[in-house]
Amino acid sequence: MNARTEPAPAGSDAIARPPLVRELLLVAGLFLVYKLGRQLATGHTGEAFHNAHRVWDLERAVHLPGEGAVQSLLLHGDVLVHIANTYYAAVHFPATAAFLVWLYLRRPAHYVWARRVLAAVTAAALALHLLFPLAPPRMLAATGLVDTARVYGPSVYGAPATDSLSNQFAAMPSLHFGWALMVAVGLIAATRSRWRWLWLLHPLLTLLVIVGTANHYWLDAIVAAGLLGLALAAILPQTSSGGTPLSLRSPHRTATTAGRAQGRLVPVQTQAEVRAEEQVPAGAGR
Numbered sequence: 001m002n003a004r005t006e007p008a009p010a011g012s013d014a015i016a017r018p019p020l021v022r023e024l025l026l027v028a029g030l031f032l033v034y035k036l037g038r039q040l041a042t043g044h045t046g047e048a049f050h051n052a053h054r055v056w057d058l059e060r061a062v063h064l065p066g067e068g069a070v071q072s073l074l075l076h077g078d079v080l081v082h083i084a085n086t087y088y089a090a091v092h093f094p095a096t097a098a099f100l101v102w103l104y105l106r107r108p109a110h111y112v113w114a115r116r117v118l119a120a121v122t123a124a125a126l127a128l129h130l131l132f133p134l135a136p137p138r139m140l141a142a143t144g145l146v147d148t149a150r151v152y153g154p155s156v157y158g159a160p161a162t163d164s165l166s167n168q169f170a171a172m173p174s175l176h177f178g179w180a181l182m183v184a185v186g187l188i189a190a191t192r193s194r195w196r197w198l199w200l201l202h203p204l205l206t207l208l209v210i211v212g213t214a215n216h217y218w219l220d221a222i223v224a225a226g227l228l229g230l231a232l233a234a235i236l237p238q239t240s241s242g243g244t245p246l247s248l249r250s251p252h253r254t255a256t257t258a259g260r261a262q263g264r265l266v267p268v269q270t271q272a273e274v275r276a277e278e279q280v281p282a283g284a285g286r
Helices: 020-040 045-061 067-074 078-090 092-106 108-131 148-152 175-190 196-212 218-234 255-261 271-278
Strands: none
Touching: 020 092, 020 108, 045 218, 067 078, 067 196, 078 092, 078 148, 078 196, 092 108, 092 175, 108 175, 108 218, 175 196, 175 218, 196 218
């Protein structure tokens, strides 16, 4: 029987990387647009506090767990709350930047779609910040929560009236949580280790930190997760040939994959050969 061999598929590392300078300029440009956009959302103090009361009342109406329950765990000791504040201040941007750099260098097949998803989520968040300014729970007296960063340090924010570097009324959605969740999703998609699901600890820890330090409401994280889900549904990972990257496929073993795993090429029948075999009467000699 004539047969052809199936060539081993090219790995994700065979995908051409986008030009480095272009990517650096693009990511830097997106960051600057985001920072400038946040500044446009400042100056809506009254509306931000009005929305904060609405969010707080809605959470109680739908019986979401109180943010205070998480904060009480952090306040058992100064060391724990200080670690949480440090995590909030120091992990957000470096972890996301390291994620993109690693994908660019080691998993270029996943880099472009991951960067597009992050850009889409960030753009949607910026639009929501403009449309729905929201004071964080640490500013709302009705919550009874402590501004842990101000009391225990370190803090990335100054007094709201004089802070010109950040918009403190942009609590919803939480990009801390949205970016952390995307980092976990991207690393799970780009790796095949049996331990890769442990990356979900990053967004879980981030969620506990942003709520426990009173920087975000539960709904801020829920909305961020929803935006990420929409972005992932719209921006599917693809290879240069338009298909799904190999590492995203189900890792089940077939006859051909088992053969490749043993370092040999498995013959693959052509369609003509398959049709010829189907026409052979049952019981006929071969």
